[in-house]
Amino acid sequence: MRGLGKSLALVVLVGVLLGGLWNIVIPSQVGAAEPYKIGAVFSITGVGSFLGEPEKKTAEMIAEEVNKKGGINGHPLELVVYDDESDTTKCNLAVKKLIKKDEVPVIVGPTRSGETLAVVSVVEEAHVPLISCATSYKIVTPIESRQWVFKVAASDAHVVAKLFDYMKAKGWTKIAIMTDSTGYGASAREEFLRLAPESGITILADERFGPQDTDLTPQLTKIRSTQPQAIVNWSVGPTQIIAVKNWRDLGMDSIPLFQSHGFGSKKNLELAGKAAEGVMLALARVNVGPILPDGQPQKKAILDYTKAYEDRFKEPISSFGGHASDAMNLAIAALQAVGPDPAKIRDYLEKTTKFVGMHGIFNFSPQDHNGLSKDDLEMVVVKNGDWALATW
Amino acid sequence: MGSDLLQYTISGLTIGMIYALVAIGYNVIYNVTEILNFAQGEFVMLGGLFAVFFVGTLRLPLGVAFFGAIIATGCVGFAMERFIIRRARDASVLSLIIITIAVSILLKGTAMFCWGKDPYVLPAFSPGGPILFGGAAIQPQALWVLGVSALIVICLTLFFRRSVYGKAMLACADNPNAARMTGIPVRQMVLLSFVLSAAIGAAAGVVITPISLMEYDRGALLGLKGFGAAVLGGLGQFHGALFAGAILGLAESFCAGYLSSGYKDAVALVLLLLALFFKPEGLFGSSEAAKLKKF
Amino acid sequence: MSRKDWGIFLGTMLLIGVFPWLVKPFKAVSHYIDIMVFAGIFTLISIGLSMLMGYAGQISMAQAAFFGIGAYTSGILTTRFGLNPWLVMPVGMLLAAVVAWLLGIPALRLKGHYLAMATLGFGVIVHIVLSEEVNWTGGPSGMADIPSLTIAGTRLTSEIAYYYLVWAAVFLVLLFCFLVLHSRVGRALRAIHEEQTAAEAMGVPTARLKVQVFVLSAVLAALAGSFYTHYVTFLNPGSFNLMWSIRFMLMVMVGGMQSLWGALLGTVLMTFVGNEWLQVFADFEILAYGAILLVVALFLPRGLVSLISQGFGSRKVRPSLADGSS
Incomplete structure (x- = not known):
């Protein structure tokens, strides 16, 4: 027992030392030109993994393509990816590691709003630009304390405004909303409640539920009793399927059901099956490449990305991979233009306009570090188990 | 109004039975x-x-x-x-x-x-x-x-x-x-x-x-609520678990329907705490037997 | 404290003191200091949990909730009311103490592990409240732009400054806990742990002592929460869920729950394992966690310190390390 104890303790100590020495001993690759680095933090595991996984795949695919074409101005591109495991503490540490150990000039990610907000102060302090893939408007406001932070995902406000426009066009002004108690649902709920009065929309019912709820009939029953003209459900994971099924089972299909852009994956259509017919949502164009009109400026880029991703990973694209694609391409464009200097990259990003991406045509400015608007979204309806552009 | 009540009862009983099975x-x-x-x-x-x-x-x-x-x-x-x-x-x-x-x-x-x-x-x-x-x-x-x-x-x-x-x-x-x-x-x-x-x-x-x-991470919450039902019904009591499961399910469903759907998940746990504090042997357990148990 | 404990205490303090200067010159490990800041914050929690598990023989699944109570009290009072961060720290600790007391009195009056069940439910309730009270806590989207701590007008934003602040707190708390353990209270606690009925017969107020230790563990977790808040300057409920309570328990278990040094060792080790060395496992991490927990509980119930004391000190070190007695 004592011998075992000694050797085990020794193993632990050696492990500790090796962990530290590993990176010192291994020399960085010797190449013709110093590699340009891009740091990335995604929620590859944990509850946000369904977002982070396609983001990581997309980022790695793009880095490989760039290197295949000879890198950026002759410099190979080195992508350093860390997993924040959907945890704010881990994300905070991962970003510090990227800044200190890897000395990256620009960071792509994190995946989710919470993790992004947990590192805003870190990059502001360290003066390293960060291009987040998350949606919350708090990431880029107030702009005075977000000088180094950008984001490529449309804000919830854009999506909500798009939905409101469509509802008003249809004459539905009394609506009910149901949101889940994750950051995704809660942030959208704030926007619904904030934007409704100024858009002339009345919210009759405001229901919340847990992300692991197994049954939404109580919420829907309560909504039905308020007699709304439309229902919006905003959640991630299985609850969006349950919402559709319960809505159908309760015979509420005469009231149109809107879902969030999170519903925009083919997988959800498979799970919900026939029940999803007629469900409407505002989607980024990246999800609906094939049905876009031919002259649309983003169409070609979107179809190229769709093909490359689906050929390689044998799974349908998602809007999340699109975020990573936009963030990566912006970072690469900046590196190409100004080299690996954090301050210059920041200034370049802030001046970038008419940048054709997956999620829209970006127009950044010193006041707007998101660069998207509600016009970058399309209203989509589920028809015969597939997406179709909604008629206005 | 009556139909809403019925609807809440049905969905409450359905999920309550699942809690009861976990409790059993x-x-x-x-x-x-x-x-x-x-x-x-x-x-x-x-x-x-x-x-x-x-x-x-x-x-x-x-x-x-x-x-x-x-x-x-x-x-x-x-x-x-x-x-x-x-x-x-x-x-x-x-x-x-x-x-x-x-x-x-x-x-x-x-x-x-x-x-x-x-x-x-x-x-x-x-x-x-x-x-x-x-x-x-x-x-x-x-x-x-x-x-x-x-x-x-x-x-x-x-x-x-x-x-x-x-x-x-x-x-x-x-x-x-x-x-x-x-x-x-x-x-x-x-x-x-x-x-x-x-x-x-x-x-x-x-x-x-x-x-x-x-999906893979559904177990923990179901386990916790089933546990609430088990304690509420009195540990070791099958019929107690059945009733307690039904009560929890109904309480959740009514809470979602009439009060706040956000706090629905807390209902089961608050009931669990109340049971622990005021009737640790459960609704259907006997306090004599509870004293003999290790737990 | 025995001379041996003093020796370990000063030795560890010296090691922690020079650590930043050891890793700073090397780019590859320079970020270890950031990990150590979190390790220090978590050590505050695990010291309290170690007192509870190792000395009072109780289990708490709500340490993350007390951590959250401290964190959110600091966050809310400083951002919404503009109060001084230092002034609100005791408020969070007091709040945690009151809550722990209310929870502990009925749960610990009963024999056995009712505290485990009560804290399990309580932890989840706190998480739900943090998510639902959007007007106060910011809900699941979180609370951003929380002010940093300041000392004499300078904002403590550098890792080095925060590192020394947190670890100074850790050593003060350790000192306090050692004094408690070597007082009458400590002897009574050990008596409870050995044989509760006998201790009761000797007139030891077991229930009251257990409640006191539980309150202490909650206060320490709340203190850690305040430090966390002003360091990360962002809060969301995800940092205070059941998984974190389990992680804290794991840290104490791995180190050895019957020794405060075990808590420290386990916390530092597990923080590095979780944030640095297990990264290679990625998705396997959850499996690795489960496996470590299982192996430690089955084969190493006294934790790593028992190995070290068996391995290196053949004479008197073992009892003093493993039991904290002189």
Whole structure:
């Protein structure tokens, strides 16, 4: 027992030392030109993994393509990816590691709003630009304390405004909303409640539920009793399927059901099956490449990305991979233009306009570090188990 | 108004029966070993996902998948007792709690590898749309949930009251040493309790999957609420668990319908705390018996 | 404290003191100091939990909730009311103490592990409240732009400054806990742990002592929460869920729950394992966690310190390390 104890303790100590020495001993690759680095933090595991996984795949695919074409101005591109495991503490540490150990000039990610907000102060302090893939408007406001932070995902406000426009066009002004108690649902709920009065929309019912709820009939029953003209459900994971099924089972299909852009994956259509017919949502164009009109400026880029991703990973694209694609391409464009200097990259990003991406045509400015608007979204309806552009 | 009330009652009872089945799973193990198996919720998750595997991948008929999933999960319960719990027979209660928590993490992690993180769905046991009744819509699957739960409770009651094995299992709980001296193979009874408990959990998992879908991390919350039902009903009490499960389900459903749907999940836990503080032996337990238990 | 404990205490303090200067010159490990800041914050929690598990023989699944109570009290009072961060720290600790007391009195009056069940439910309720009270806590989207701590007008934003602040707190708390353990209270606690009925017969107020230790563990977790808040300057409920309570328990278990040094060792080790060395496992991490927990509970119930004391000190070190007695 004592011998075992000694050797085990020794193993632990050696492990500790090796962990530290590993990176010192291994020399960085010797190449013709110093590699340009891009740091990335995604929620590859944990509850946000369904977002982070396609983001990581997309980022790695793009880095490989760039290197295949000879890198950026002759410099190979080195992508350093860390997993924040959907945890704010881990994300905070991962970003510090990227800044200190890897000395990256620009960071792509994190995946989710919470993790992004947990590192805003870190990059502001360290003066390293960060291009987040998350949606919350708090990431880029107030702009005075977000000088180094950008984001490529449309804000919830854009999506909500798009939905409101469509509802008003249809004459539905009394609506009910149901949101889940994750950051995704809660942030959208704030926007619904904030934007409704100024858009002339009345919210009759405001229901919340847990992300692991197994049954939404109580919420829907309560909504039905308020007699709304439309229902919006905003959640991630299985609850969006349950919402559709319960809505159908309760015979509420005469009231149109809107879902969030999170519903925009083919997988959800498979799970919900026939029940999803007629469900409407505002989607980024990246999800609906094939049905876009031919002259649309983003169409070609979107179809190229769709093909490359689906050929390689044998799974349908998602809007999340699109975020990573936009963030990566912006970072690469900046590196190409100004080299690996954090301050210059920041200034370049802030001046970038008419940048054709997956999620829209970006127009950044010193006041707007998101660069998207509600016009970058399309209203989509589920028809015969597939997406179709909604008629206005 | 009346139809809303009916609707809340139906959905509350449906989910309440699932909590009751989880609670019964706790009770079966607790009755024999006085161990609280924190991995109970994972059995529900495994049951659902095994059934998905049998139906979706192996293309077996639903009935075969139902029993297949129960047997497969029963094997997991067997392995858990045989290879882990048995090694820790001399461990303190503190260590046993931690061991069952560790097993639950392992089961969840393994399920994530086998099935990935996506949710899965099963076809309903009987086809057809919802039954309209008094303005409320009843999914046929909800009737299946009620029926299967009732069947399990009846079978278990008969098993523990009438069969030799059942009586022997109860004897082990009261006094393992005395039971051993009268010739009852205590280890086998413990093993049986884990298998039985896993099978009950799995049955709950299979019947609920067509309604609520199933994914790898569903177990913990179901386990926690089932635990609430077990304590509320009095640990070790089958009928208590049944009533407490129904009460929890109804309370959640009414809370979501009439009060705040956000705090719905807290209802079960607040009831659990109140039960612990004011009636720790549960609604249906006896305080005399509770004093004798280790827990 | 025995001379041996003093020796370990000063030795560890010296090691922690020079650590930043050891790793700073090397780019590859320079970020270890950031990990150590979090390790220090978590050590505050695990010291309290170690007192509870190792000395009072109780389990708490709500340490993350007390951590959250401290964190959110600091966050809310400083951002919404503009109060001084230092002034609100005791408020969070007081709040945690009151809550722990209310929870502990009924739960610990009963024999056995009712505290485990009560804290399990309580932890989840706190998480739900943090998610639902959007007007106060910011809900699941979180609370951003929380002010940093300041000392004499300078904002403590550098890792080095925060590192020394947190670890100074850790050593003060350790000192306090050692004094408690070597007082009459400590002897009574050990008596409870050995044989509760006998201790009761000797007139030891077991229930009251257990409640006091539980309150202490909650206060320490709340203190850690305040430090966390002003370091990360962002809060969301995800940092205070059940998984974190389990992680804290794991840290104490791995180190050895019957020794405060075990808590420290386990926390530092597990923080590095979780944030640095297990990164290679990625998705396997959850499996690794489960496996470590299982192996430690089955084969190493006294944790790593028992190995070290068996391995390196053949004479008197073992009892003093493993039991904290002189």
